[in-house]
Amino acid sequence: MKAIQTTDLSSIDNYAPVNLPVPEPGEGEVRIKVAACGVGFVDSLVALGRYQVKPPLPHVPGAEIGGLVDALGPGVTGFEMGERVLAQVRGGFAEYAIASERAVSRIPDRMSMNQAAGFRVNYGTALHGLRNRASLAAGETLVVIGAAGGVGLAAVQIGRLLGAHVIGVASTDRKRAVVAEAGAGVTLDRTVEGWRDRLRAISPKGIDVVFDPVSGPLLQPAFRSLGWGGRYLVVGFAGGDIPALPVNLPLLKGAALIGVDYRQFGAVFEAEAAASELKDLLAWVEKGELNVPVGRTFPFGEYREALEYALSGDGTGKTILMVDPTLT
Numbered sequence: 001m002k003a004i005q006t007t008d009l010s011s012i013d014n015y016a017p018v019n020l021p022v023p024e025p026g027e028g029e030v031r032i033k034v035a036a037c038g039v040g041f042v043d044s045l046v047a048l049g050r051y052q053v054k055p056p057l058p059h060v061p062g063a064e065i066g067g068l069v070d071a072l073g074p075g076v077t078g079f080e081m082g083e084r085v086l087a088q089v090r091g092g093f094a095e096y097a098i099a100s101e102r103a104v105s106r107i108p109d110r111m112s113m114n115q116a117a118g119f120r121v122n123y124g125t126a127l128h129g130l131r132n133r134a135s136l137a138a139g140e141t142l143v144v145i146g147a148a149g150g151v152g153l154a155a156v157q158i159g160r161l162l163g164a165h166v167i168g169v170a171s172t173d174r175k176r177a178v179v180a181e182a183g184a185g186v187t188l189d190r191t192v193e194g195w196r197d198r199l200r201a202i203s204p205k206g207i208d209v210v211f212d213p214v215s216g217p218l219l220q221p222a223f224r225s226l227g228w229g230g231r232y233l234v235v236g237f238a239g240g241d242i243p244a245l246p247v248n249l250p251l252l253k254g255a256a257l258i259g260v261d262y263r264q265f266g267a268v269f270e271a272e273a274a275a276s277e278l279k280d281l282l283a284w285v286e287k288g289e290l291n292v293p294v295g296r297t298f299p300f301g302e303y304r305e306a307l308e309y310a311l312s313g314d315g316t317g318k319t320i321l322m323v324d325p326t327l328t
Contacts, residue, residue: 003094004303007058009049012307015061023098025073030104032085035327036117037092038064039298039319040150041238044311053263055090061307062092066107066116068327076101084328086116093303095323102271105278108286113327115292118150118318121262123281123292124274125235126154129211129260130162132273134231138163140208143199143225145218146238147184148175150318153293155211156182161289164209167202169218178316182293196221206230214239223249223257230255238313293317300324 001022006014025031039062045051047061069083079085084107087099107116130136142159146152147168159166160183168184170176176187186202188195195218199207206227212219216239223232223245230253250257266274284290295317298306303321310319 001095002300003060003091005058005060006047009047009054009057009059012044012047012304015047015304015307020094022096025071025076025098027074028076028101029073030069030076030079030085030087030099030101031071031073032065032067032087032089032097032099032104033070033327034065034067034092034095034097034323035113035325036066037062037321037323038118038121038150039306039310039321040064040118040121041310041313042236044307047307048311060091060093061303062094062097062321063088063090064117064120065089065092065097065323066113067097067324069104070096073101079104079106084113084116086120088120092117093321093323102275105282108282110288111285111292112294114294114297114320114322117320118294119281119292120278122151122154122318123158123290124266124278125151125260125262126158126211127277127281128262128265128274129233129235130155130158130164130209131277133258133260134209134211134233136162136164136209139165141165141167141203141206142209142211143167143169143207143222144179144184145169145190145210145212145216145222146214147179147182147187148316149213149238149313150295151213151235152211153179153182153317156184157290159183159211161284165203167199167207175316178293190218192217192221196225199225209233211235215243216240217243219243220245220249223255226253226255228254232257233260234258235260295319297322
């Protein structure tokens, strides 16, 4: 099979096409013919060895795919050959990938392969953060920083479905238009000077929850804008540097700074709870209550461009590498 691989994580330029044996599924595993693979900011960090968990070498990028069931390992009874599925895998930049049966879900009829390839991590993170970690309630005010990115757009949509008043923060007019289309009632720029005043004009009583995958220069202004009992969700560090927060602020506001680590939640500590949440998300898709926007798509041969684009922060939604666009 064709795959994209490297033995040196120092540069995206080190990735190149290779021919590898088609993998055989083991006990409890499913082989999937890959239609599309999601490419997020974290995927690009992993590809460059810059993430907190470094991959073993040689490395094939990609952890989230949409495709067709191609083979079943011993003991697998929950799927049939040719079914449309989404899955978490190791090595999605390839024609075939292996997934544990518990990491595979059927794709609703309303969902395309490209949508499926960018769904699980972003929307799982958003629902876990907003519903479980922040206990976001209907009628509360939610601010989403980096709202035009893949997980940001997911948080905007999930916040709206949970009944919150959503304020989306994004850097450009084009991005703010995408955020508004996704369901934000109000959008706001991210220029630090005067930002709290502009937010106060929108929400004079303060805000209840901040969903922040950026952790950039707006962290302190946004935390200071929380109302009593507010919750600040630290989701990631797309801004690069890790900012500091004076610890007297949570005390004075009766507020909480809460970490959201979906990888550990789903893969290490609470796999059953994560699986239940994924069912809820897919049910929303099936009912037409959740329509997943697709970011920029790249053909398989432009894998380097896809990784670089996902790392740049220039796009909206999740970047997609189309491994085999003929699959439906």
